[in-house]
Structure formats: structure tokens, C-alpha cells
Amino acid sequence: MSARDEIYSNIRRSLGVRADDAARRAIVRNRIEASAPGIRPQRGEGDLGTRSATFRAQAESVSATVAFVERGEDVPPEIARFLRDHNLPTTLRMGEDARLAALPWTNTPLTISLGPSDGGDLNAVSHAEAGVAETGTLVIVSGAHNPSTLNFLPDNHIVVVRAGEIEATYEDALARVRERYGKGQMPRTVNLITGPSRSADIEQKLLLGAHGPRRLHVVIVKA
Amino acid sequence: MSLHATSPQFKENAHRALHDTQLQKALGNVRQNFIERRAVAAGNLPEFEALRDQARDIRDHVLAHLDLYLEEYERKVTEAGGHVHFARTAAEACDIIVGLARARGAKTVTKGKSMVSEEIGLNAALERNGIEAVETDLGEYIIQLRGEAPSHIIAPAVHLNREDVEAEFRRVHTHLDAGRDLEQPETLLAEARAILRAKFLASDIGITGANFLVAETGTSVIVTNEGNGDLTQLLPKVHIVVASIEKIAPTLEDVAGIMRVLARSATGQDMSVYTTLSTGPRRPDDVDGPEEYHVVLVDNGRSNMLGTQFQDMLRCIRCGACMNHCPVYHAVGGHAYGWVYPGPMGAVLTPSLIGVDKAGHLPNASTFCGRCESVCPVRIPLPKLMRHWREREFERHLAPSTVRYGLGFWAFVAKRPRLYGLATRIGMKLLAIAGGEKGHFRSLPFAGGWTQYRDFPAPHGDTFQSQWKKRNNGR
Numbered sequence: 202m203s204a205r206d207e208i209y210s211n212i213r214r215s216l217g218v219r220a221d222d223a224a225r226r227a228i229v230r231n232r233i234e235a236s237a238p239g240i241r242p243q244r245g246e247g248d249l250g251t252r253s254a255t256f257r258a259q260a261e262s263v264s265a266t267v268a269f270v271e272r273g274e275d276v277p278p279e280i281a282r283f284l285r286d287h288n289l290p291t292t293l294r295m296g297e298d299a300r301l302a303a304l305p306w307t308n309t310p311l312t313i314s315l316g317p318s319d320g321g322d323l324n325a326v327s328h329a330e331a332g333v334a335e336t337g338t339l340v341i342v343s344g345a346h347n348p349s350t351l352n353f354l355p356d357n358h359i360v361v362v363r364a365g366e367i368e369a370t371y372e373d374a375l376a377r378v379r380e381r382y383g384k385g386q387m388p389r390t391v392n393l394i395t396g397p398s399r400s401a402d403i404e405q406k407l408l409l410g411a412h413g414p415r416r417l418h419v420v421i422v423k424a
Numbered sequence: 425m426s427l428h429a430t431s432p433q434f435k436e437n438a439h440r441a442l443h444d445t446q447l448q449k450a451l452g453n454v455r456q457n458f459i460e461r462r463a464v465a466a467g468n469l470p471e472f473e474a475l476r477d478q479a480r481d482i483r484d485h486v487l488a489h490l491d492l493y494l495e496e497y498e499r500k501v502t503e504a505g506g507h508v509h510f511a512r513t514a515a516e517a518c519d520i521i522v523g524l525a526r527a528r529g530a531k532t533v534t535k536g537k538s539m540v541s542e543e544i545g546l547n548a549a550l551e552r553n554g555i556e557a558v559e560t561d562l563g564e565y566i567i568q569l570r571g572e573a574p575s576h577i578i579a580p581a582v583h584l585n586r587e588d589v590e591a592e593f594r595r596v597h598t599h600l601d602a603g604r605d606l607e608q609p610e611t612l613l614a615e616a617r618a619i620l621r622a623k624f625l626a627s628d629i630g631i632t633g634a635n636f637l638v639a640e641t642g643t644s645v646i647v648t649n650e651g652n653g654d655l656t657q658l659l660p661k662v663h664i665v666v667a668s669i670e671k672i673a674p675t676l677e678d679v680a681g682i683m684r685v686l687a688r689s690a691t692g693q694d695m696s697v698y699t700t701l702s703t704g705p706r707r708p709d710d711v712d713g714p715e716e717y718h719v720v721l722v723d724n725g726r727s728n729m730l731g732t733q734f735q736d737m738l739r740c741i742r743c744g745a746c747m748n749h750c751p752v753y754h755a756v757g758g759h760a761y762g763w764v765y766p767g768p769m770g771a772v773l774t775p776s777l778i779g780v781d782k783a784g785h786l787p788n789a790s791t792f793c794g795r796c797e798s799v800c801p802v803r804i805p806l807p808k809l810m811r812h813w814r815e816r817e818f819e820r821h822l823a824p825s826t827v828r829y830g831l832g833f834w835a836f837v838a839k840r841p842r843l844y845g846l847a848t849r850i851g852m853k854l855l856a857i858a859g860g861e862k863g864h865f866r867s868l869p870f871a872g873g874w875t876q877y878r879d880f881p882a883p884h885g886d887t888f889q890s891q892w893k894k895r896n897n898g899r
Contacts, residue, residue, distance in 0.1 A: 205510040208669065208723045212491045215730035220491065229492040232485075232674050233640045239478050239681040242471045259694070296711070317712040320625055336695035343710060350712045353654050371680035379676070385500065387641045387703040389713050390658075395695040398651040402563035402581050403589055403609040405453040411562060412617060412624075413651025413698070 236379075238372045245335030245369035252334040253364045253421055260337030263396030264409060265417040269364075272424045274305050280359055281309040283418050284324060289357060294322040298346040301328050301361065317348035318355055325351035326359040330381070331374040332367035332421075336395055339419065340374045342381075343390035352392050358414040360394070363422045429778055431762035434785035441756040450583050451757050454576075458748035461692025462799065469688065479682045480803045483739035486672050487730060493639040493672045494721070500642025504704030506717040511544075517722045518549035521631070521664060524718060525555050528662060530628035536646060536653030537561035538633025539577050539742060540668050540722055542764045543777070546631070557631075558623045560652040562616055569596050575758030577765065578690050578744040583757050586612070620652070630656040630714065634667035635686070635741070637719070640675040643703045644719060647686065647696045654700055663702070663714035668722045670738040676701075682741060685801035690743035725777045733812050737772050739802040746796035746806060752789050761786055768796035772809040780813055784822050787813035845889055852883045859883075 202210070213220060245255055257267040270279050284291055291310045295301050296317075306313050318325060327347045331340040339360050343349045352358060368374045371393070378391055398413030409415055430437060441447055466472045486493055498508045511517035525533060533555055535541065547568070550557040559568040563581035567574060569592050574580030581589070590606045593615055606612055632653050636645040644665045646653045657663040673679045679701075687693040705717040729738055747753040747767025758766035763783065765773050771786035787810035796806040817823050818831070837844050859865060859882020867875045874880055885891070 203510070204512045204516060207512060208510050208721075208727055209491055209494070211723070211727035212494075212669075212730060215727055215732070216488065216491070217731060218491070225489060226492060229489050229496065229639075229674070233496065236640065236675045236677050238677050239482075240471050240474050242469060242475075242684065244469070263693075263695075263697070320621065338695055338699075343713060344707070345709050345711045348710075348712045349654070349658050353651050353658065371683065372677050375676045375680065385641055387504070387643055387701065389703060389705070389707050389710055391701040392654070393695075393699040393701075394697065395699075396697050398649070399697060400562045400613060400650045401691070402561070402566070402579065403584075403612055404450070404586050405457045405579070405582070406609050408610055408613050410617070411613060411650035411652070412560065412620065412655055 233385075236384075238370075241370055241372070242335055245333065247334075247369070249364055249367075252367045252369060253423075255334040256332050256337050256367050257421070258337070259334065260396065260419055263337060264399075265337065265396045265419055267419045267421065269421050269423055271422075273300070273303070273422055276304050276361055276420055276422060277306050277309045277311060279420050280326060281311055283359065284311075284357070287357070287416070290323060292322070292324060293359075294318055294325045294351060294355065296327070296345055296347045296351065298328045301326065318350040320354045322351075322355045324357045324359065325355040326361065327351050329360050329362040329366065331377045332362045332419075333371050333374045333393070334367055334369050335371070338371070338374075338393050338395045340378065341392045341394065342378060342388045343392075344388060349390050349392065352394060353413045356410070356414060357416045357418070358397075359418045359420065361420045361422065367421070429763040429782055431774060431778070431783040431786060434760060434762055434789060437760035437762055438756040438789070441760045446585060446588070447583055447757055450585050451754055454579075454582055454748060455754050458692065458744075462689060462745060462748070463692075465688040465692040465694060468694070469684070472685070472688065475681065475684050476801050476803060479685050479741070479801055480739060482673065482678045482682060483741070483802050486674065487670065487735060487738050490670065490672065490730065493674060494669060496639040497637050497642060497672060500639065501704065501717075501719055502642075504642050504717075506642065506704045506719060509718060509720045511720055511722045511724070514544035514722070514724050517544045517666065517720055517724070518546055520720050521546060521666065522549055522553050522555070524662070524664060525550065525629055526553060528628065530555055530662075532556045532558065532623070532627050533629045533631055534558050534560050534623055534627040534656045534660065535564070536630070536632035536648065536656040537564050537580070538631070538666060539574075539764060540633055541631065541666050542574060543724065544666070544722060546666070558620070558627070560620050560624065560656055561648070562613065562650060562652075565616055565620065566592060569593075573759065573764065575766065576744060576747060577742050577767075577769075583759065624655040624659050627656070627660045629662040629664060630658070630660040631664045631666060632657050634665050634671050634719075636673045636679050636682070637667055637671045638673050638676060638679060638701070641703055643676075643701045645679055645699065645701050647683070647699050649691075649693075649697045651698055654698055657700075657702060658713060661714060662716040662718070663705070665702075665717075665719045666722065667719065668724070668726055670726055686741055686743055689745040689799065689801040729776050734772065734776050734809060736804050737769070737776065737809060739804055740769055740773070741802060742769075743801055745799045745801065749795040749799050751791065751793060751795070756789075768806040768810070769804070772804075772806055772813065775813050780817050780820070781822055784813070784817045787811075787817075845887070848887045848889070852887055855883050
């Protein structure tokens with residue numbers, strides 16, 4: 202018997218069940234089909250403004266920085282300000298995201314480069330698919346539009362999210378991903394990111410910038 | 425079983441640990457930090473207790489339908505272009521992974537933190553085949569340099585102090601300036617980051633564990649704070665996930681529900697920094713990510729636990745809360761347990777995986793104070809399960825003869841209430857007289873194990889049973 206078959210038969214023998222039990226199969230099929238949300242914590246709930254405010258408070262509590270801008274065209278100047286305030290070079294890498302490409306980058310001192318990171322970039326910007334108010338979490342999906350390497354290799358990661366895309370819960374945010382890719386389908390990677398990288402492995406002391414970005418800056422576009 | 429187990433020498437291990445001043449200093453960090461942080465995080469979420477019930481129910485549901493969810497998971501992984509491999513044993517799992525690595529001519533493998541890879545002894549297997557395995561979680565990297573096993577399932581180097589890490593980095597990183605300042609933890613972290621960044625970029629294969637395997641989508645989920653797991657799986661051409669068969673979650677909603685209790689129970693964070701959902705290899709529109717995606721599903725004794733009184737243990741989501749709150753773990757640390765999994769969860773799981781004949785001491789190393797069960801996010805009745813192991817150990821005549829005869833004698837008397845009452849009354853009188861004015865004993869026959877370390881109090885007054893009788897007016 203193959204390892205696979207033996208493991209399956211062992212599980213069924215231990216549980217005292219049969220592979221052809223239609224009732225059990227229906228239970229499993231229905232559960233997957235339903236994707237029913239469970240208990241919803243209240244703390245992420247509220248109207249658009251409340252959700253943005255909760256998101257900000259939660260993200261700041263885990264050492265991310267958050268800025269609100271009125272319109273998309275305010276994003277490039279805000280990023281330029283962030284880099285200047287931290288004495289960082291004005292280079293910025295990004296993917297092919299159409300929402301980012303549409304912004305007026307030429308009016309700023311920023312030097313833009315496109316594509317994934319090979320580890321040589323100090324700063325990168327991504328556009329989130331959604332935000333989650335309950336813990337200040339960003340949801341970023343992989344692809345040429347927002348290469349996953351930008352989320353981890355640069356020292357400073359800037360993420361743009363629209364206020365209308367900040368959901369109360371993980372379930373709501375993941376439902377957006379499901380809506381875009383189809384039930385049961387996923388992009389290669391979905392990154393849920395909550396604050397900059399950290400480690401407490403030396404004497405339980407919390408240190409930022411372990412392997413991923415040392416800074417995480419979120420720009421929330423109100424309109 | 426691949427890692428050599430010293431669990432049979434638990435008593436010697438514990439004795440050594442109690443006299444290790446460096447270890448005792450480091451363990452102080454566990455007592456201080458983890459307990460308070462969890463309490464704050466749990467207290468800040470009004471739904472926390474209800475979420476624990478929900479997490480328990482999800483895990484129970486998965487275990488009861490594990491065969492069908494695995495089938496569905498397997499189908500979805502394959503549909504997304506990934507490959508699923510099954511391993512009955514630790515050796516089989518290592519063979520599969522070594523085989524994948526050799527077929528691709530891999531020289532270097534980077535690893536995200538994975539307890540099941542410790543369980544199967546993967547690093548040793550890779551090294552035996554001339555493949556360098558680099559642990560990239562900071563704590564795992566430190567203990568790999570020291571040639572140690574993790575002493576905690578989420579904080580593998582919790583037994584070490586800053587000086588230990590500095591000494592190790594100076595010993596191994598000899599290409600760096602010997603006069604460099606490593607006084608601050610920040611500089612130690614920066615040094616590890618720079619060295620491991622080069623390893624990530626040069627790695628041929630990335631190996632991670634999985635916190636969840638999602639049946640709905642064929643997705644593996646890892647939860648980390650450092651981002652090392654992501655660099656591990658994102659940069660090399662091949663990503664191999666190694667996970668035990670019970671890690672299944674039915675849907676993304678189930679993952680979300682369990683996530684809410686995982687980080688809060690583990691580190692007291694509301695949410696870990698990086699929760700990453702990976703489904704298959706690089707897609708046509710991807711510009712980064714692995715070209716191959718493999719999942720190695722490890723049984724290694726788990727399918728035999730289903731349907732037994734130890735099935736509840738398979739609910740475990742590896743948060744570490746039980747050991748963070750365990751007075752025995754606080755006293756002796758993780759290495760004393762002698763294998764991969766320490767603390768209360770280790771005391772239950774280890775006998776299942778390597779045998780109660782080797783690990784029988786572990787379920788005995790408990791005061792049954794119940795703190796582990798009271799904080800377990802999936803409500804595993806850990807003390808009850810430890811008691812089951814004690815019973816098995818007794819039934820199988822594995823306990824030492826003095827213990828067996830002692831228990832046999834006690835059981836004989838306890839089943840005869842009049843005799844029991846008489847014996848305890850006489851015993852107490854004698855001890856009270858012998859104890860005299862001091863009121864305690866420096867040494868007692870048959871109680872050397874106790875009086876070697878502390879005095880034994882001499883009884884005074886009536887027995888509990890007669891006091892109880894009086895309080896209830898003879899009823």
C-alpha cells in the first residue's frame with residue numbers, strides 16, 4: 202500500500218468511518234461551500250470613518266505609522282514627505298498596479314523604479330487589496346501589480362489603502378479576495394501584514410526590523 | 425523518531441536545570457512576560473472566551489472528518505499546480521524532502537521555523553546528504569549555531585541570555601571585526617539580519633512549516649513576526665511545506681476565527697506581524713515567487729491517536745501558552761523534557777509519538793494545578809490527558825516497583841474506610857508526638873525524596889475526615 206493510502210485507511214480505521222459514507226461527505230462539502238463566518242469581534246465594526254480610525258489606532262499600536270490624505274493625487278507628496286522626514290533617499294520601487302501608476306509621481310522629487318526587488322531597494326510602495334480595522338492589518342495580494350518581494354526586502358515599506366477598502370474583520374477582507382479570484386481560488390500569495398517586522402528572541406526584548414521592513418508606513422486615501 | 429530523546433532521563437535533566445544559574449535567569453523572562461501579555465490581550469477582546477470555544481469546535485470538527493478534508497485539500501493543491509506527498513514516518517518525510525533537494529541539485533536550503541521539521545530530524549537528514557540547512561528564525565538560528573534543540577515551541581532560544589548569543593556570534597562569525605560592539609540586543613539582531621539576508625538570496629530551496637492547511641483553497645498558512653518565513657518561501661525556486669496531517673482548517677473563515685486566539689495566546693499580540701497564505705507556485709502574471717510548490721504531509725503516529733482518548737491533543741495549534749503558564753516548565757525549562765515538545769503539551773504528545781516507555785516521566789512532572797488547561801486556546805484537557813498516561817504507565821508495569829507497591833498498598837487501605845480512618849488517626853498521633861515541639865522533620869523514613877530538599881511538617885489536630893464530620897454535625 203502506498204504511504205498515502207495507508208494514512209487514509211489508518212485515519213478511517215481509527216475514526217471508525219468508511220470512505221463511502223455519503224452523509225459525512227455532505228457535511229464536509231456543505232461546510233466548505235458555505236464558508237460561514239463565525240463570531241465577529243465588535244471592535245472593528247462601525248461606519249467608514251470609525252473603521253479608518255480603529256485601523257489607525259491598531260496599526261500605530263504595533264509601531265506602524267499612518268497618514269490620511271484626501272485624494273489619490275496627495276499620495277506621492279505624502280510619500281516624499283515621509284522619506285524626507287526620515288532622511289531617506291528619494292528612490293521608490295513599485296509594481297505595475299494601475300491605481301499607483303495613475304498617480305502624479307512626476308511632480309515630486311521621487312525617482313521611481315518598477316518591478317520586483319532583488320534586495321537592493323531601500324524603499325517600496327504597494328497598494329493593498331484591503332485593510333482590517335480590528336488589528337490594523339493590511340491585505341496585499343501577489344502578482345506583477347504588487348510583487349511580494351516589495352513587502353519584505355526593502356527597509357521601508359509604504360502601503361496605500363483606500364478608506365473604503367478598510368473592512369471590520371479578516372473575514373470581510375478575505376471575502377474581497379474571494380470575490381476577485383472566485384470561490385475556492387486564491388492568488389499565489391496573500392500577505393496579511395500587521396506592523397513592521399520584529400523579533401523578541403533575545404531575552405524576550407521586542408526589537409523592530411528582524412528580517413523584513415524596519416518601517417511600515419500606511420497612507421489611507423479618504424476619497 | 426529521529427532526534428535522540430533524553431526524556432527517559434527527565435529527573436537528571438531537571439536536576440541539572442534547577443542548578444543552572446544562567447538557565448534560571450533566562451527562565452525568569454518567561455514567567456514575567458508571557459503571562460501578563462496574554463492576560464492583557466485576552467482581556468482586550470470581549471469575545472475571547474467565546475472564540476476559544478469556537479476554535480475548539482472547529483478543531484474537533486476537522487479531526488472527526490480529517491480523511492475527507494485531507495482529500496479536498498489535496499485536490500485543491502494539485503489544482504493550483506502544487507504537489508502533495510505523504511509520509512507515514514519521520515524517516516519517510518526526510519527521504520521525500522532530501523529526494524526533492526537532490527533531484528534539483530540543491531546545495532543550500534533555508535528554513536522557516538517548523539516544529540514538525542524538528543520532530544522528523546530534517547536538518548540532520550539534509551546535512552547527511554551534503555545539503556546545508558540554514559535556520560532563519562533568529563531564535564532557531566542561534567540554537568542551530570549552538571547545536572541545540574529548541575527549548576520552547578515559539579521562543580526556541582528562550583533558555584539563553586544576551587551574553588550567550590554574543591559569545592556564539594563571536595565564535596561563529598569570525599569574518600567580522602573581533603573588536604565590534606555587541607553589547608546591545610539590537611546589534612546582535614542587525615548582525616544576524618545581514619548574515620541571513622545573504623543566505624536567503626543564495627538559497628536553492630525554502631522549507632517552511634504550516635500553521636494551517638486550508639481545504640477550501642489548497643492554501644498553506646504561516647504566521648511569523650520576523651518575516652523570515654516569507655523570505656524563505658519567496659526567494660528560492662522551490663518552496664517545500666512540511667506539515668502534520670491534522671493542521672487542516674475547512675475554510676478561510678475558520679482560519680480567521682482561530683487566528684484570533686493564536687497570537688493572543690502565544691505572545692499576547694492581537695495579531696502576528698505576518699500571516700501569509702500561499703497557494704501553489706508562481707502564476708503566469710507573477711514576477712516573483714517559487715516555481716515549484718510541494719507539501720509533505722507527515723503522519724508519524726497521529727492517525728493512531730484519532731479515536732483514542734488522546735484525540736483531543738490533536739486540536740493543539742502550537743501556541744505555547746501551556747508551557748508559558750506551567751510552574752514545572754518555569755522551573756526546569758524546555759530541554760529537560762528531552763525531546764522536541766516541552767511543557768504540558770509535550771508531556772501529553774511525546775508519549776504518543778515516541779512511546780510512554782521512553783516518555784513516562786513527562787506526564788508525571790505535573791502538579792495538576794490546571795493552569796495549562798485554563799489558558800489553552802482550544803481547551804485541551806491537558807491534566808486529564810496526563811492522568812491517562814499515568815494510568816497507562818501503571819497498567820503496563822512501567823512505573824518503578826516502589827511506586828507500584830506504594831500505590832497498591834494505599835489503594836488497599838483507601839478502599840476500606842474504617843481501616844483508613846484508624847490508620848490515619850494512629851499515624852498522625854505518632855507523627856505529632858515524634859515531631860515534638862519543633863513541629864517539623866528534617867528527615868523521615870520512606871520520605872527522603874521530600875526531606876532532602878525541605879522539612880516535612882508534623883501534623884497537629886484531628887484528621888481531615890474527623891474535622892469534616894464535626895463540621896457537619898456527624899452527618
